Every structure is written in C-alpha cells, then in structure tokens.
Amino acid sequence: MKKKLVVIGAGMASGRLLEHLFETAPDAWQVTLFNGEPRGNYNRLMLSPVLSGDKTYDDIVTHDADWYAAHGVDCRFGQPVVRIDRAARVVHSNQSSAEYDALVIATGSAPFIIPVAGKDLPG
Numbered sequence: 483m484k485k486k487l488v489v490i491g492a493g494m495a496s497g498r499l500l501e502h503l504f505e506t507a508p509d510a511w512q513v514t515l516f517n518g519e520p521r522g523n524y525n526r527l528m529l530s531p532v533l534s535g536d537k538t539y540d541d542i543v544t545h546d547a548d549w550y551a552a553h554g555v556d557c558r559f560g561q562p563v564v565r566i567d568r569a570a571r572v573v574h575s576n577q578s579s580a581e582y583d584a585l586v587i588a589t590g591s592a593p594f595i596i597p598v599a600g601k602d603l604p605g
C-alpha cells in the first residue's frame with residue numbers, strides 16, 4: 483500500500499523533488515499535485531525567450547502530461563489550495579480535497595511590484 487504524498491505547487495522546486503522521489507523510491511508514494519496555475523512544471527528561467535518569441539511554451543515544459551501519467555501523479559492543475567486541515571490531514575483546493583500522509587508546500591513566492599504609475603496597465 484503506497485503512502486499518500488500531497489504536493490502544493492508545480493514549480494521548479496517540486497519538479498526536482500518529484501524527479502528525485504521517483505528515482506529513489508518509485509513505488510513508495512501515491513502523489514497528488516495541486517497547482518494554482520492551469521498547467522504543470524515549466525522552466526521559468528526561460529520565460530523571457532518565450533515572451534520575445536525566440537522559444538515556444540512547449541520548448542520550456544520540463545514535465546509534460548506523459549511524464550505525470552507515467553508516474554501516476556494525480557494532477558490537480560488550476561486548483562489553488564485554500565486550506566490545510568492538519569488535524570484531519572486533508573488539503574482543500576477551490577475544487578477538491580485530498581488526504582495526505584506527508585505534505586510538501588512548494589508554492590514559491592510572489593514578486594514585489596514597485597508602486598509606480600502604470601503598474602496596473604494590462605500586460
């Protein structure tokens with residue numbers, strides 16, 4: 483019986499964590515992965531070349547749907563986690579819930595945007 487691992491955040495840190503986990507303990511954990519963004523992990527360092535048109539989004543995807551499927555990851559993308567019930571060991575997103583034996587919070591950080599005129603313009 484696999485233990486249940488819930489990971490919050492499908493970014494750079496959790497992507498590497500999952501790679502290492504599946505290399506070293508491939509049959510130990512059933513993973514549920516929540517991400518606020520409606521997609522899995524991509525290389526954020528390469529966002530500038532995507533914006534400038536030198537690369538496409540597909541070029542910078544590090545873990546695609548096939549990778550998640552091959553490792554049996556239950557992907558809950560586009561579902562930000564809104565509550566963690568530590569007593570019941572349950573994570574709640576805006577759409578669903580998942581029980582855990584172990585929980586990883588890898589939600590990164592929100593960049594500070596300086597309060598200059600025009601900061602709220604589209605794009």
Ligand SMILES: Cc1cc2nc3c(=O)[nH]c(=O)nc-3n(C[C@H](O)[C@H](O)[C@H](O)COP(=O)(O)OP(=O)(O)OC[C@H]3O[C@@H](n4cnc5c(N)ncnc54)[C@H](O)[C@@H]3O)c2cc1C
Pocket residue numbers: 490491492493494495496516517518519526527528529530561562563564588589590591
């Ligand atoms: C254009 C650009 C260039 C960069 N260049 C470099 C570089 O050259 N070198 C370098 O070292 N770093 C660089 N960085 C920074 C690097 O990308 C970050 O340090 C790194 O992505 C942080 O990894 P992380 O896993 O902690 O967070 P992230 O990669 O930000 O992932 C966090 C994830 O958690 C999700 N999340 C947040 N809250 C919730 C929630 N409540 N529920 C569910 N999901 C949630 C987010 O949607 C996100 O997908 C760059 C960043 C950008 C944007």
